[in-house]
Amino acid sequence: MPLLRQSVVGFVLAVWAFGPASAQGDEGIVVYTSQHAALTQAWAAAFTEETGIPVTIRKGTDTVMANQIIQEGENSPADVFLTENSPAMVLVERAGLFAPVAASTLERVPEEFRPASGMWTGIAARTTVFAYNTELLDEADLPGSMLDLAGHDWEGRWGAAPAGADFQAIVSALLQLRGSEETADWLAGLKRNALAYRGNFEAMRGANVGEVEGALIYHYYYFGDRDGTGESSDKLALHHFGDEDPGAFVSVSGAGVLASSSHPDAAQAFLAFVTGPGGQAILRDGDSFEYAIASGVEAHPALPPLDGLDYPKVDPSLLNASEVVALMTASGVF
Amino acid sequence: MLLQRDTAPFSPAGSPDATFPRRRHRRFPAHPALLAAALAAAAVALIPAGFVLVVLVQTGWEIASALIFRPRVAELLRNTFLLEALAVPLAIALAVTLAWLTERTDLPLARLWSWLAVVPLAIPAFVHSYAWDGLFPTLRGLAPAVAISVLAYFPFVYLPVVAQLRRLDPAIEDVAASLGNPPVRVFLRAVLPQLRLAIAGGALLVALHLLAEYGLYVLIRFETLTTAIVDQFQAVYDGPAANLLGILLVACAVGVLALESLLRGDRRYARIGPGAARVAPRMALGRAWPLWMLLPAAVASLSVALPATTLLRWLWRGGADAWAWGGGLGAALGQTAFYAAVGAALTCLAALPVAWLSARAPGRLQRLIEACHIYVGSLPGVVVALALVAITVRVALPLYQTVVTLLAAYVLLYLARAIIALRASLAQVPVELEHAAIALGRPPLVAAVGTTLRLAAPGIAAGMALVAMGITTELTATLMLSPIGTRTLATEFWALTGEFDHVGAAPYALAMILLSLPLCVILYRQAVGAIGR
Numbered sequence: 001m002p003l004l005r006q007s008v009v010g011f012v013l014a015v016w017a018f019g020p021a022s023a024q025g026d027e028g029i030v031v032y033t034s035q036h037a038a039l040t041q042a043w044a045a046a047f048t049e050e051t052g053i054p055v056t057i058r059k060g061t062d063t064v065m066a067n068q069i070i071q072e073g074e075n076s077p078a079d080v081f082l083t084e085n086s087p088a089m090v091l092v093e094r095a096g097l098f099a100p101v102a103a104s105t106l107e108r109v110p111e112e113f114r115p116a117s118g119m120w121t122g123i124a125a126r127t128t129v130f131a132y133n134t135e136l137l138d139e140a141d142l143p144g145s146m147l148d149l150a151g152h153d154w155e156g157r158w159g160a161a162p163a164g165a166d167f168q169a170i171v172s173a174l175l176q177l178r179g180s181e182e183t184a185d186w187l188a189g190l191k192r193n194a195l196a197y198r199g200n201f202e203a204m205r206g207a208n209v210g211e212v213e214g215a216l217i218y219h220y221y222y223f224g225d226r227d228g229t230g231e232s233s234d235k236l237a238l239h240h241f242g243d244e245d246p247g248a249f250v251s252v253s254g255a256g257v258l259a260s261s262s263h264p265d266a267a268q269a270f271l272a273f274v275t276g277p278g279g280q281a282i283l284r285d286g287d288s289f290e291y292a293i294a295s296g297v298e299a300h301p302a303l304p305p306l307d308g309l310d311y312p313k314v315d316p317s318l319l320n321a322s323e324v325v326a327l328m329t330a331s332g333v334f
Numbered sequence: 335m336l337l338q339r340d341t342a343p344f345s346p347a348g349s350p351d352a353t354f355p356r357r358r359h360r361r362f363p364a365h366p367a368l369l370a371a372a373l374a375a376a377a378v379a380l381i382p383a384g385f386v387l388v389v390l391v392q393t394g395w396e397i398a399s400a401l402i403f404r405p406r407v408a409e410l411l412r413n414t415f416l417l418e419a420l421a422v423p424l425a426i427a428l429a430v431t432l433a434w435l436t437e438r439t440d441l442p443l444a445r446l447w448s449w450l451a452v453v454p455l456a457i458p459a460f461v462h463s464y465a466w467d468g469l470f471p472t473l474r475g476l477a478p479a480v481a482i483s484v485l486a487y488f489p490f491v492y493l494p495v496v497a498q499l500r501r502l503d504p505a506i507e508d509v510a511a512s513l514g515n516p517p518v519r520v521f522l523r524a525v526l527p528q529l530r531l532a533i534a535g536g537a538l539l540v541a542l543h544l545l546a547e548y549g550l551y552v553l554i555r556f557e558t559l560t561t562a563i564v565d566q567f568q569a570v571y572d573g574p575a576a577n578l579l580g581i582l583l584v585a586c587a588v589g590v591l592a593l594e595s596l597l598r599g600d601r602r603y604a605r606i607g608p609g610a611a612r613v614a615p616r617m618a619l620g621r622a623w624p625l626w627m628l629l630p631a632a633v634a635s636l637s638v639a640l641p642a643t644t645l646l647r648w649l650w651r652g653g654a655d656a657w658a659w660g661g662g663l664g665a666a667l668g669q670t671a672f673y674a675a676v677g678a679a680l681t682c683l684a685a686l687p688v689a690w691l692s693a694r695a696p697g698r699l700q701r702l703i704e705a706c707h708i709y710v711g712s713l714p715g716v717v718v719a720l721a722l723v724a725i726t727v728r729v730a731l732p733l734y735q736t737v738v739t740l741l742a743a744y745v746l747l748y749l750a751r752a753i754i755a756l757r758a759s760l761a762q763v764p765v766e767l768e769h770a771a772i773a774l775g776r777p778p779l780v781a782a783v784g785t786t787l788r789l790a791a792p793g794i795a796a797g798m799a800l801v802a803m804g805i806t807t808e809l810t811a812t813l814m815l816s817p818i819g820t821r822t823l824a825t826e827f828w829a830l831t832g833e834f835d836h837v838g839a840a841p842y843a844l845a846m847i848l849l850s851l852p853l854c855v856i857l858y859r860q861a862v863g864a865i866g867r
Contacts, residue, residue, distance in 0.1 A: 058818045061568055071727045163565035198552045199832055209471045325570050332406040334566050
């Protein structure tokens with residue numbers, strides 16, 4: 001059957017053309033990222049332009065990417081790992097899969113935004129906020145602390161995206177600051193009181209359309225929407241808990257070089273670039289609205305300066321993802 | 335009984351069957367090579383179940399029972415059960431009513447309504463949900479979940495019912511009518527029972543899809559076992575809790591399969607004599623026709639016009655800027671088309687041995703093998719992907735995150751679709767023709783390929799179209815298994831909606847629909863074309 005033969009030949013050609021070509025080349029580095037796709041791409045493009053080293057990106061979410069690296073172990077194709085939050089970095093660090101970050105890179109990052117071990121470094125930061133609907137909630141009635149949201153009077157009134165790594169970072173900060181008993185109590189209140197959304201953006205929009213009065217999210221969703229169509233945040237204002245409250249937690253996004261990397265120099269150069277003036281300027285001038293933290297680069301002008309937010313000091317390398325998940329499972333959030 | 339016969343969702347209206355008596359009770363011995371191939375495919379299909387069981391054993395009963403018997407799981411099971419119990423009967427009722435209106439009444443524009451009842455198939459379920467969510471951001475919970483599920487999935491029942499209606503001999507209805515039954519009772523007592531296989535087959539597909547559906551429910555915040563598994567996976571990776579929920583999901587799938595075989599019954603539907611059925615008369619709706627037309631019009635506006643206008647609104651608002659991702663869109667389109675084509679071909683190839691056995695050598699062993707193939711279709715992409723991640727990483731690392739593994743996942747996920755389409759079209763090819771070819775000197779393999787497969791080709795094409803449509807919109811397994819740098823339309827769409835970029839996501843949704851539409855046409859043609867009105 002000529003038709004059959006033709007289709008077989010066609011498939012073979014197609015596999016040959018598409019298949020192996022889409023795998024990573026020998027040149028350049030592979031970056032596993034759970035950071036925003038657009039931000040990672042902007043970094044990669046600028047890095048390639050500066051150094052000539054091509055970058056291949058694999059996008060995922062914090063926990064999935066971290067666990068994938070752990071599963072892959074020595075054989076991981078990844079050279080660099082970028083995250084949105086610290087707990088995923090801690091997972092990989094505890095598996096012993098990171099190579100130490102070059103001292104010259106660490107010097108660019110303030111100590112509070114990187115682990116003491118020096119196995120990875122902070123590259124950006126995001127702050128926890130309570131975005132509330134100003135038509136439904138008066139400023140005077142705002143919760144004084146994130147812990148208040150677990151009270152019975154807040155039942156059905158607020159939203160969050162508890163399944164996401166962002167939220168788990170907040171809970172891990174709570175765990176670090178207040179211990180497991182208080183965290184378990186708070187999670188029971190979360191399960192009872194909060195509407196669970198797919199993501200932070202949906203939670204924010206839920207507050208904007210009045211499904212809930214407020215949402216516990218990271219700041220950049222609000223600023224990103226304000227900068228874009230604005231239609232999911234036009235009735236909202238941001239409440240910063242301040243006062244070193246767990247709800248004022250600043251989450252550090254991390255970057256590390258894999259010990260198994262076959263291009264360690266290029267990988268270290270990528271970290272140096274991201275934490276350097278060029279990489280941080282992309283945070284300041286781009287539309288990711290994450291905080292620049294390194295090389296003395298200032299935050300995006302739309303953002304309130306970190307200094308004034310009175311956030312709690314948490315060592316990012318102590319954030320315990322697995323205990324958080326166990327507590328969240330026990331409380332029925334998962 | 336997971337058996338032969340014309341249960342195909344989109345089986346051709348079987349003209350060969352009308353000319354040759356079907357010999358239901360005659361079995362042909364299974365060729366050993368064929369049996370071996372079917373067994374091999376079954377073994378591969380059992381990998382996800384095996385993986386889940388290994389995890390269960392490794393977890394130990396104490397931890398497992400603590401994770402299974404908790405209020406959260408009861409909540410998820412209740413949601414999943416209510417969803418199935420409401421959405422599946424509603425989808426059946428809607429599909430049968432529409433099929434009756436478009437096939438058996440003089441409803442104006444019947445052809446148009448018929449097409450519009452198939453088009454929702456080309457719109458991915460999560461795009462339906464995304465459109466509703468865009469219009470009514472506070473749609474939450476069971477009722478909208480049921481409504482959107484019905485709108486997105488009822489064509490899976492509509493198509494086979496239409497196909498079956500077209501092949502029915504109206505003489506049976508004439509007899510019923512001559513016995514003094516009013517038209518409604520004729521439909522209920524003479525026609526409906528004959529649709530039983532078509533309805534059962536379509537309902538099975540719907541039920542399994544609802545079990546595995548993820549994106550649709552996440553967007554409207556309705557939690558099912560599958561969404562919980564994905565949540566767990568995102569939080570813990572392959573922790574025991576996710577895998578134990580996976581076991582529950584497998585149990586649900588087995589329950590659905592059992593229910594379907596019960597529903598399908600074991601009656602004989604074949605016609606003994608040849609005979610040429612005339613075209614069934616259409617019932618006059620009389621002056622009430624505008625009232626009747628409200629139904630297809632309402633369904634079409636909710637299941638086609640609503641998603642389409644929402645998408646167009648986003649596209650309009652995005653203007654040329656939304657297409658500035660042009661390069662990304664083109665690459666995603668190319669990769670999606672590649673995976674859909676190759677995945678569909680491989681899946682049908684893998685389904686062929688067992689489908690052949692189903693048609694030619696049914697029996698207890700064959701049924702068992704077939705069940706091993708089909709249960710995978712009920713697993714969410716996540717469970718299959720988890721299993722493949724664990725296995726490739728531990729045993730076959732060079733295959734990890736390669737095209738091969740992703741294609742294997744697609745084959746596993748869509749085997750059920752392929753089998754259901756293939757076995758019906760193979761069953762409708764009279765084995766006598768193949769025997770005649772052999773008697774005329776063709777080697778058996780040539781006779782099988784040149785005669786039987788060629789006659790079954792339209793059904794096989796429909797099976798491939800079904801699989802290709804599934805792959806085009808597959809999300810969760812693709813996210814976890816794709817090679818570095820791979821971006822399909824579905825993953826890009828999901829990433830963009832997750833990054834609050836509805837405008838940027840719209841072109842990807844449109845591309846998925848445009849890619850699926852021709853497949854939809856193939857299915858429709860295949861289902862209703864053979865009689866060729």
